[in-house]
Amino acid sequence: MRNGAPCRNGRSTTALRCGLGIASVFALAIATPAFASPLGVVSPDSPQVVAAPAASGGDLTDPAKKEVAMELVSSAENSSLNWKAQYSYIEDIGDGRGYTAGIIGFCSGTGDMLDLVERYTNAKPGNVLAKYLPALRKVNGSDSHAGLGNAFVSDWKKAATDTAFRSAQDGERDRVYFNPAVSQAKSDKLGALGQFIYYDAIVMHGPGTSSDSFGGIRAAAMKKAKTPAQGGNETAYLNAYLDARKVVMKKEEAHSDTSRVDTEQRVFLNAGNLELNTPLKWKVYGDSYEIN
Helix, strand or coil: CCCCCCCCCCCCCCCCCCCCCCCCCCCCCCCCHHHCCCCCCCCCCCCEEECCCCCCCCCCCCHHHHHHHHHHHHHHHCCCCCHHHHCCCEEECCCCCCEEECCCCEECCCCHHHHHHHHHHHHCCCCCCHHHHHHHHHHCCCCCCCCCHHHHHHHHHHHCCCHHHHHHHHHHHHHHHHHHHHHHHHHCCCCHHHHHHHHHHHHHHCCCCCCCCHHHHHHHHHCCCCCHHHCCCHHHHHHHHHHHHHHHHCCCHHHCCCHHHHHHHHHHHHCCCCCCCCCEEEEECCEEEEEC
16 A cells, blocks of 8 residues: 555654654544444543443454454544544645545555545445546645645545445455454464554555565564464564564654554553453553543
């Protein structure tokens, strides 16, 4: 997807997923029924807290565990546990990749926004975004807004009220990020926490085999520790993976805040919570969150 670097920003200007720019801050709000989280309503108070259904086992594709994963990522990407409020998100964050939008930060300059709108149009021809396909093809690979602009931003927000568009976003997220990450983690015989650690990494760094991509981080970790599939210790391997990821994050100022590793994933790992069972408490960029 994104030349090895995904495109959504977090709350802090030092925690952008894909480059420099002013980060968006999403105010917490009570979800409407269409966007309500099955984990419960996000509290307006600090720390943000949601109540989770019982979830156990080692498979992140379990609906309850997948919801936990979405909320964990959203805490870092959106400073909110209400990830379903982000279908309508769209802005140019000044990172050279054009518009960044939707639940996983699809970018007009990197091809995945084009893939998304094509998927949406295949499912629902004549939708409000279909007319922008020629422009999206032309701006791919650049930060240009040519043929898009304010009209496209407005129509993106309109499309976000359409269940077909939300389903298309979910589908592209799973196809490009979630499913490959979880599949690789299962092949490495990692539990739900390891599956999430892989997913969060591919969200930020993108798929691929370059040194700064998801595959490159995994390769670097495997030089330090064996995966459980290779007969290694799961905790030791995941520590090596997080170490390798931090090296990559610190190479770019936009990724240099490593709190999503230090005060989130490492907290769960140090607690021995390899199955990512709730309750969970963590911090990202100094903000506190809970899933009960």
